[in-house]
Amino acid sequence: MIRILVADDSATVREYLAFLLDQDPALQVVGKARDGLDALEQAERLKPDVIVMDVHMPRMNGYEATRQIMERVPTPIVMVSASSTRYEAATAFEALKAGALTVVEKPTGQDHPTQAESVRRLVQTVKLMAEVKVIRRWPRTRDWGSGVRDRGLISELPSPSPRPLAPGSQKIRLIAIGGSTGAPQVINDILARLPRELGAPILIVQHIAPGFTGGFADWLAQGTRLAVKLAESGEATRPGTVYLAPEGFQTGITTEGRIRLTRESAEEGFCPSASYLFQSVAEAYGRSAIGILMTGMGRDGAAGLKRLREAGGVTIAQDEESCVIFGMPQEAIRQGAVEHVLSPEQIVGAIRSLVNHG
Known part of the structure; x- marks a missing residue:
């Protein structure tokens, strides 16, 4: 039984x-808090498995x-x-940076056409997050790391055979x-450390609750010198600009460097899908691209990243120690x-070295 506050x-x-x-x-609500202070007191007293918080x-x-x-x-x-306005979203993403695992929309009323789906998404998220093993949050002076551990058996995984990451x-x-899950705060930290004059555009697919992609773009823009925007179909990408895949569209890139948005079916259950993006990048850019797969649950991104590696691109995965x-x-x-x-930290170094000096 999963105990919830x-x-x-x-x-x-x-x-x-x-x-x-x-x-x-499988779920049992063991406490109901009326505000953040009450939630803190009840969390210490009840020791719930998951907290669902406004x-x-x-x-x-x-x-x-x-x-x-x-x-x-x-x-x-x-x-x-219940709202994906810029102010609401900014506070939600700051909470993720402080250690919350994810944000979802509040279920709508019983007469709303999306009620069943919003309830299903909330219940599924609570069950999945209950499996994540969190640890005490790092000191506030440190930005890197996740505050969470989902320990895999890294010794049992095949060892990558990397090319040197030095400029060439x-x-x-x-x-x-x-x-x-867990990627927004890490992406925010990485973008914050990249120079304004970065010599390549960045395309991002982030799994996120419906209605929050625009707020995510606004939040990222506040912490980086790079330009951040939602990707638009047919627009030419520019160095030093970050393009976020809009919800409901598979996002790719053409050989001319233009954004391609399509209403194709979900891959690995997601639209936009990281695998779709990586496959498109492999076909259009091949060895002149970097693909980076961040923390998250499931399989999305693996097949596309493999295509990119086969095409000669540089492929990177976030290490287990820093993953949510x-x-x-x-x-x-x-x-x-x-x-x-x-x-x-190493991802930042690799980008700065390979993009501006490679």
Whole structure:
């Protein structure tokens, strides 16, 4: 049985969320908190398996509550939001940076056409996040790392056979990044450390709750010198610009460097899909591209990254130590798609070296 603490300043919403979660026989709501301070107190007292917490609450919001919970009583935290406005999204993503695992939309009312799907997504997310082993949050002066451990058996994985990551004759013209659970905060930190004059565009597929992609772009833009925007069909990519795949579209690139958006079916259950992006980059750019697969659950990205490696591109997976969930990088390593397994710090160094000096 997965024990859950629900935190929301609306009594009606608290009861509604508790009712929805209690309908699943594998879930049990053991506490209901009216704000962030109450959530912190009940988390210390009840030791729940998962906390489902609102973003904006009086006395202490979801960000500050997350920060203190991860310092005092580390617990998997799922942020829920009824709004994807810029302000709401920014607070939600700051909570992810503080240690929350993911953000999902609040289930809609019973008469809403998306109610069943939003409930299914919340229940599934709570179950998946309950499996993540969190640890006490790192000191606030350190940005790298995840505050979480999902320990895989790295010794049992095939060892990559990397080429040297030193600058050479290989000119890098494009960077493609795929990520899921835990990736937003790491992507934010990586982009913050890249120079404004970066000599290649960056394309990103991030698995995220519907309605939050625009807010994610705004949040990333606040912390980097690079330009950040949602990708638009047919636009020419430019060096020093980050393009986020919009929700509901498979995102690729043409040989002329133009964004290609299509309504194709989901790959590995996702649209946009990291594998679709990597495959497109392999076909259009081959050895002049870098593919980076970040933390996340599942298999998305592995097949596409393998195609990119076969085409001569540089392929990188985030290392297990810094991953929230090692699933996606681990699967890519198992399939022989990964040439280099690097920490976020090393990924920054590789990009800076290969793009501007390769």
